[in-house]
Amino acid sequence: MTLQQRDKRALVMLAAAVCGVALFVVFSERDTQPAVVGAADSIPAAERRLARVRQLAAGVEGREQLLKQVSAELAEREKGIIQAETAAQAQAQLLNIIKRIARDQPAPIEFGTVEMSKQISKIDGGYGEVQITLPFICRIEDLLNFLADLGNQPELLAAKEMRIAVANQKEKTINVRLTVAAIVPGRLVPEKKGLY
Secondary structure, three states, X not given: OOOOHHHHHHHHHHHHHHHHHHHHHHXXXXXXXXXXXXXXXXHHHHHXXXXXXXXXXXXXXXXXXXXXXXXXXXXXXXXXXXXXOOHHHHHHHHHHHHHHXXXXXXXXXXXXXXXXXXXXEEEOOOEEEEEXXXXXXXXXXXXXXXXXXXXXXXXXXXXXXXXXXXXXXXXXXXXXXXXXXEEEEHHHOOOOOOOO
């Protein structure tokens, strides 16, 4: 049996391939130990990280104290909010407060037809505002005393709008149309539906 030129070349290539695989197996099966990796950071860098973590931990306690203080101040301020289940109840409470103030004046003030706003307007901070408009006749000093007492109430009340006209020059009385507003919880503000 004689080998042809083509068969000889194939045997030479096969022998070269077997040698290559044998060398690969021998060198790849060596016991290789994992390389030792040095510390990525130095001791001064670790000390700086530790100092930063301690600083952050110390800041947490200060922030917690600040949060408690701010929460206490907010609770104190929110005592002046008129608490009610509905807008009508809030307006009724506001009207009772105003009537009590007017009744306690040196010269009690009597109101005409009271106008209650049908909507509660939204104000910043998640709160709402109810309004009542009161027409009455009084002397200027009575109006000043009434407004001073209105501002001294524990509830958050304010004169929002006021119109004054002369009623009787001889008696020195004036016609007053006063709109008083009070702060209520934001849950009483109706949500707007639609585009506007």
